[in-house]
Amino acid sequence: MKTIILTNGTIFAEDGIIKNGYLVISGKQITAIAAGSPPDGLEGDIIDVQEKIISPGFIDMHTHGILDVDFMESSYEDTEKALSAYAQYGVTRVVATMLSNPIPAIIAQGKLLRSVKQESPIGSLMHGVHIEGPWLAPRCRGGHAAEYLCIPQKEDVEAIIKQIGDVVKTLTYAPELENALWLTEQLVENGIVPVFGHTEATYEQAEQAIKAGARHVTHMYDTTLGYKENPEEALVMLPGMETAVLYYDQVSIELIGCPVHVPKPFFKFLAKVKPSDKTIIVTDSLVGTGRPDGTIITYKDGRKAYVEKGVLRMIDPDPAVNGNLTGSAVTMNVALGRLAEYAEITQHDAIKWGSCNPAVTLGIEQETGSLKVGKFADIAVIDEDFNVTMTLLQGKIVFDKEGCYE
Ligand SMILES: [Zn+2]
Ligand SMILES: [Zn+2]
Numbered sequence: 001m002k003t004i005i006l007t008n009g010t011i012f013a014e015d016g017i018i019k020n021g022y023l024v025i026s027g028k029q030i031t032a033i034a035a036g037s038p039p040d041g042l043e044g045d046i047i048d049v050q051e052k053i054i055s056p057g058f059i060d061m062h063t064h065g066i067l068d069v070d071f072m073e074s075s076y077e078d079t080e081k082a083l084s085a086y087a088q089y090g091v092t093r094v095v096a097t098m099l100s101n102p103i104p105a106i107i108a109q110g111k112l113l114r115s116v117k118q119e120s121p122i123g124s125l126m127h128g129v130h131i132e133g134p135w136l137a138p139r140c141r142g143g144h145a146a147e148y149l150c151i152p153q154k155e156d157v158e159a160i161i162k163q164i165g166d167v168v169k170t171l172t173y174a175p176e177l178e179n180a181l182w183l184t185e186q187l188v189e190n191g192i193v194p195v196f197g198h199t200e201a202t203y204e205q206a207e208q209a210i211k212a213g214a215r216h217v218t219h220m221y222d223t224t225l226g227y228k229e230n231p232e233e234a235l236v237m238l239p240g241m242e243t244a245v246l247y248y249d250q251v252s253i254e255l256i257g258c259p260v261h262v263p264k265p266f267f268k269f270l271a272k273v274k275p276s277d278k279t280i281i282v283t284d285s286l287v288g289t290g291r292p293d294g295t296i297i298t299y300k301d302g303r304k305a306y307v308e309k310g311v312l313r314m315i316d317p318d319p320a321v322n323g324n325l326t327g328s329a330v331t332m333n334v335a336l337g338r339l340a341e342y343a344e345i346t347q348h349d350a351i352k353w354g355s356c357n358p359a360v361t362l363g364i365e366q367e368t369g370s371l372k373v374g375k376f377a378d379i380a381v382i383d384e385d386f387n388v389t390m391t392l393l394q395g396k397i398v399f400d401k402e403g404c405y406e
Contacts, residue, residue: 057092257335
């Protein structure tokens with residue numbers, strides 16, 4: 001079994017920060033973490049990380065794609081290419097997200113993504129699949145096509161669970177829709193995390209679904225309507241879904257790491273009001289992510305957009321549409337750096353929002369999401385500005401910026 005020893009680093013270990021420490025990997029697992037230098041006689045490939053930070057690899061539980069790859073329509077090879085690209089940003093797990101589409105298309109693509117997860121050498125970077133829509137509130141649909149939105153019909157839910165239920169890990173829906181409570185129960189029974197999103201649910205609708213097992217919120221403050229005015233009492237506010245998901249500690253909340261999608265004060269607000277293991281950063285990134293500013297993307301329907309500072313903006317002859325925000329193109333390391341700045345928290349605390357916290361929500365915290373003996377060696381070597389120099393996926397180097405370690 002191959003042994004790798006990372007030395008001379010600041011280790012963000014599960015039990016705290018170890019300055020000037022070393023970490024030993026045997027095969028896929030972490031086998032030792034300690035301060036100082038490795039003992040004489042320990043055999044293996046030594047990698048001096050030159051005082052950089054040895055961090056848990058990042059988990060992006062909401063991303064639609066990267067480069068020119070969209071997980072809703074990617075081929076086997078394109079999916080592999082995308083997974084390799086995430087590694088340059090320190091990511092060691094993604095939940096590949098599919099946008100609203102007809103149910104048969106979602107099932108067919110879910111099967112393809114499952115084959116990559118099971119068969120490809122880079123497949124273990126994919127934890128599974130996130131179905132986002134088509135069971136969303138029309139008013140809050142955001143970038144989802146109105147024509148595909150519908151209510152969760154029994155036969156559709158059963159077809160998804162039967163055919164791709166093993167690879168589906170999370171499912172975003174609006175809890176106010178007809179059948180949504182039944183849907184929540186079906187998801188829980190089949191080990192899929194029920195997730196609120198694109199919703200204008202009342203407090204009561206959200207609370208009922210939380211009691212039935214809903215546990216997470218997709219990109220809060222973006223296509224989620226928090227409050228309503230009482231039509232019978234002037235200027236009296238009615239609690240909405242926001243109150244329910246902030247009140248119930250078992251619900252985790254994700255923010256897109258982007259100040260255009262999420263105004264900055266929400267980052268420190270969430271850091272203060274939610275339990276520290278229930279706050280999550282995602283990219284919600286689309287095609288175009290990882291490309292330089294100015295890159296032009298052409299969608300399948302012919303519409304065009306361009307990349308600018310981590311977001312995608314429309315290109316359109318109509319000046320009212322031209323330049324409109326159409327999606328996120330941020331990467332996990334940049335998103336986490338922004339979080340540290342906006343929420344005024346340490347780098348160590350910020351990284352939890354993109355490693356152990358998503359691992360807890362996904363139920364994989366026993367195997368990954370933090371650095372501890374016995375867990376997978378899913379590791380990002382980074383500097384204090386969140387620049388990534390090396391990524392290890394289950395003990396294998398999948399990104400090496402300087403190319404000097406292999
Ligand atoms: Zn969305
Ligand atoms: Zn999304």
